[in-house]
Amino acid sequence: MTTDSPRTIEVRDLEKRYGDTAALAGISLDVAAGGLFGLIGADGAGKSTLLRILVTAILPDAGSARLDGLDVVADYREIRRRVGYMPGRFSLYPDLSVEENLDFFASVFGTTVAAGYELIAPIYSQIEPFRTRRAGALSGGMKQKLALSCALVHRPRVLVLDEPSTGVDAVSRVELWDMLERLRDDGLTTIVSTPYMDEAARCDRVALIQGGRLLGPPDAPASVAASLESPLVAVRGAADRAGLLRALRDLPHARHVYAFGEWVHYTDRRDAPAATVAAQVERSLHAGGFAGAEATPARPTIEDVFMERMAAPAGAETA
Amino acid sequence: MSDRAASAVEARELTRAFGDFVAVDRISFDVAPGEVFGFLGANGAGKTTAIRMLTGLLAPTSGRGAVAGIDVATRPDDVKRRIGYMSQRFALYDDLTVAENVAFFGAVYGLSRPEVARRRDRTLRRLGAEDLAGARVGRLPLGWRQKLAFAVALLHEPEVVFLDEPTGGVDPVTRRQFWEMIYEAAASGTTVFVTTHYMDEAEYCDRVSIMVAGRIAALGTPTALKQQFDAPTIDEVFLRLARPVGLDAQGPAGAVDRPAADTGATR
Numbered sequence: 001m002t003t004d005s006p007r008t009i010e011v012r013d014l015e016k017r018y019g020d021t022a023a024l025a026g027i028s029l030d031v032a033a034g035g036l037f038g039l040i041g042a043d044g045a046g047k048s049t050l051l052r053i054l055v056t057a058i059l060p061d062a063g064s065a066r067l068d069g070l071d072v073v074a075d076y077r078e079i080r081r082r083v084g085y086m087p088g089r090f091s092l093y094p095d096l097s098v099e100e101n102l103d104f105f106a107s108v109f110g111t112t113v114a115a116g117y118e119l120i121a122p123i124y125s126q127i128e129p130f131r132t133r134r135a136g137a138l139s140g141g142m143k144q145k146l147a148l149s150c151a152l153v154h155r156p157r158v159l160v161l162d163e164p165s166t167g168v169d170a171v172s173r174v175e176l177w178d179m180l181e182r183l184r185d186d187g188l189t190t191i192v193s194t195p196y197m198d199e200a201a202r203c204d205r206v207a208l209i210q211g212g213r214l215l216g217p218p219d220a221p222a223s224v225a226a227s228l229e230s231p232l233v234a235v236r237g238a239a240d241r242a243g244l245l246r247a248l249r250d251l252p253h254a255r256h257v258y259a260f261g262e263w264v265h266y267t268d269r270r271d272a273p274a275a276t277v278a279a280q281v282e283r284s285l286h287a288g289g290f291a292g293a294e295a296t297p298a299r300p301t302i303e304d305v306f307m308e309r310m311a312a313p314a315g316a317e318t319a
Numbered sequence: 320m321s322d323r324a325a326s327a328v329e330a331r332e333l334t335r336a337f338g339d340f341v342a343v344d345r346i347s348f349d350v351a352p353g354e355v356f357g358f359l360g361a362n363g364a365g366k367t368t369a370i371r372m373l374t375g376l377l378a379p380t381s382g383r384g385a386v387a388g389i390d391v392a393t394r395p396d397d398v399k400r401r402i403g404y405m406s407q408r409f410a411l412y413d414d415l416t417v418a419e420n421v422a423f424f425g426a427v428y429g430l431s432r433p434e435v436a437r438r439r440d441r442t443l444r445r446l447g448a449e450d451l452a453g454a455r456v457g458r459l460p461l462g463w464r465q466k467l468a469f470a471v472a473l474l475h476e477p478e479v480v481f482l483d484e485p486t487g488g489v490d491p492v493t494r495r496q497f498w499e500m501i502y503e504a505a506a507s508g509t510t511v512f513v514t515t516h517y518m519d520e521a522e523y524c525d526r527v528s529i530m531v532a533g534r535i536a537a538l539g540t541p542t543a544l545k546q547q548f549d550a551p552t553i554d555e556v557f558l559r560l561a562r563p564v565g566l567d568a569q570g571p572a573g574a575v576d577r578p579a580a581d582t583g584a585t586r
Contacts, residue, residue: 042490043461140362166488169361170518170554171561195488196517210490241523242502258495261519261552262541303491310492 008033008158008189009054014063016049023049025212026063031191031205036184037218038203039193040302046212047193048088051162054191055085068157068189081109084156086147088163088193094136098127098146101135102153109154116153119186123179124149141172148179159183161192165199177202197303200224208306215309221302228305230255230267231274233281234298238290247288251281256307265304266295274298325388327352327479327510328373332382335368342368344533345382350526352478355501355511357521359553360530361561366514367483369530373512374481375399387478400428403472403509406483410468413457417448420456421471428475435474442470462493469500473509480504482513486520498523518554527553529560536560 009031016024024046031037039047052058053065056076065072070079092101099113102124106113117124127145130138135146144164151159161180165173177199180190184204192203200206200221208215208224216227238244241259248257248266255267268277274297285293328350335343343365350356360366371377373384375395384391387401411420418439425435443449446466456464465485472480482501486494498520505511505525513524521527521541528538537544537560541553548556 042493043488045490163488167362167484167516169364169516169561170557171361173516174558174562195490197491242499242506245499258492259498259523261522307491310490 007031008035008068009037009191010064010066011050011054012064014050014053014065015061016046016053016058017061022212024053024060024063027209027212027214028063029207029214029218031189033189034184034187035189035204036180036202037191038200038206038221039191039209040195040197040200040206040306041193041209042195045209047209048162049212050209051085051160051191051193055083055160056080057085081154082157084151084154084159086151086159086161086164088166091147092135092143092150095134097132097134098138099131101146102150105150106153111154113153116155119155119183120149120152122182123152140168141175144168144172144176145179148176152183157189159188159190159192161190163193163195165194165196173199197301197306200302206302208302208309210306210310215306224305225300225302228267228300228308230269230308231272231277232298232300232304233266233268233274233278233295234260234263235266235281235285235293235295236263237292237294238285239292244285244290244293247285247290248281251284253277256311258307260303263298265298267304267308326350326385327354327387328356328512329385330369330373330382331384333369333372333379333384334381335365335372335377336380341533343372346530346533346535347382348528348535348538350479350510350512352510353505353508354526355505355513355524357524357527358512358514358530359518359521359527359557360514364530364561365533366530370481370483370512370514373398374402374404400475401478403475403477403480404483405465405468405472405480405485407465407485407487411456411464411471414455416453416455417443417459417467418452420467421474424471425474430475438474442474446470462489462496465489466493466497466500469497469504473504477509479510479512482511484514484516486515486517494520518552518557521553521557529557531560 007030011027011029014024014027027050041047053060053072054067056072056079059073067079068082072079102113106116123145127142138146165176180192184190203221205218206221206224207218235248244264245257248254248264253269255269257264257266266281278295278297282293282295326349331347332345333343334345346369358366372379372391373386375391375398379392386398389397389401391398415423421439422435443452469485486497501511515521526540527544528535544553544556548559550556550559
């Protein structure tokens with residue numbers, strides 16, 4: 001291994017079609033060695049297609065992808081040895097016990113659980129007390145830990161996780177990301193997909209994906225969040241939320257207006273400081289009968305950027 | 320007998336055990352007509368079992384549940400007629416067109432053909448989806464499928480609609496559109512009983528309950544819960560209630576060792 005080859009994953013102009021649908025319409029990205037890279041997007045965005053090409057499960061129509069210096073088409077056999085893959089749907093054998101599943105995955109890769117134990121120990125030790133339980137009878141969080149253990153048992157150099165946090169609760173999501181950070185600190189290169197925008201903050205770099213294309217170049221999550229073009233204002237203090245949304249959309253310079261947790265987010269068409277816009281919005285709301293409304297400049301999140309870029313091509317209003 | 324019950328959903332010490340395992344343990348709450356009620360909990364906390372009881376699919380072991388004033392234990396079939404239901408796992412038939420799905424579910428709920436046609440047209444117009452009537456549902460983007468499924472769940476104008484993780488995997492724009500449909504339904508008097516893993520959506524509910532290990536650990540408006548737990552967001556409230564203390568240091572504790580009894584029964 002050379003020290004001057006910092007990229008473990010290199011994707012160039014990757015395309016894949018299913019019939020009329022372009023699942024990937026030309027995607028390029030790099031993942032640094034030892035990086036934790038997040039692919040952020042909704043169902044149907046192309047995340048799974050990209051990851052399946054990386055693990056050599058399917059072939060691209062055009063473009064190239066290299067993983068650990070190997071080509072996903074020419075060197076697929078070697079790549080399969082070096083990759084740990086956790087697919088989106090439950091990938092375990094429900095009728096086998098926890099330890100039988102782990103033994104199976106170890107044996108497929110010609111190794112043993114003992115040989116890979118050090119890497120999986122922090123995760124597997126949490127479910128080991130239930131090693132004789134059928135995998136199908138595990139809770140969601142435990143299934144996820146077992147699936148991750150199975151993906152790691154052959155000590156891969158690259159970990160590919162397709163929506164590991166979908167369908168699991170907020171507590172298990174936090175635990176999962178704690179585990180991924182620990183693996184990253186151990187030097188494992190990881191690419192992970194998720195529909196949860198808030199998980200982007202746990203990655204070193206992220207790409208936003210929609211309709212088979214990246215919504216802008218991959219970057220550190222803080223930089224992506226800071227790239228919001230429009231001034232952003234957060235509004236609250238109205239009992240009638242639906243009425244507040246309508247009133248904000250009716251403002252003459254409104255660009256996008258959408259609920260954001262406890263707040264409503266408002267972006268403006270003008271290139272003005274958010275504080276100026278906030279003051280104007282608040283005055284308008286007070287004059288319009290929303291006496292308690294409070295408008296304040298807000299720090300953009302990945303989700304704000306995602307929505308702005310999703311709407312960008314057509315310049316259309318967000319409903 | 321009044322046409323409208325005082326509570327749209329009522330649970331009194333509602334309990335369901337599977338053998339020794341008590342999946343839902345004496346939960347009590349009321350949901351008012353027209354309320355958007357968020358029903359939160361960790362995986363395995365008992366949410367799905369509770370919903371299955373409230374929708375007449377699973378008999379309670381003890382306690383009482385009523386929906387639209389109808390007892391779920393003694394008249395489960397009447398409950399099913401008065402509610403709408405959608406989940407992420409099952410919503411519409413992929414191989415049927417949009418219009419065929421509407422016709423099918425309209426017939427299931429006993430609507431006449433002219434009535435089905437009238438409501439189909441109105442539904443598609445509201446969604447701005449007139450062009451999609453002949454499209455096969457399986458070919459539509461997930462966001463559209465979920466919005467359609469919600470509209471179909473409302474087709475027979477139920478008093479209460481149960482939405483089980485309706486926005487999982489949906490993009491952030493469509494997720495908001497979906498919630499605006501929820502507000503519209505609630506404004507027209509439909510009670511909305513919704514589960515979600517997106518904690519920002521919990522903030523959109525009139526009130527939320529958080530289930531932990533079969534019990535309701537917290538119940539109130541999002542603002543009241545944040546005050547009660549001195550937390551900035553519902554996400555933080557949820558993590559404090561649902562995260563077993565010392566999990567990282569000591570391995571599995573309490574909640575982690577709960578088998579998936581409530582989900583295992585449905586799959």
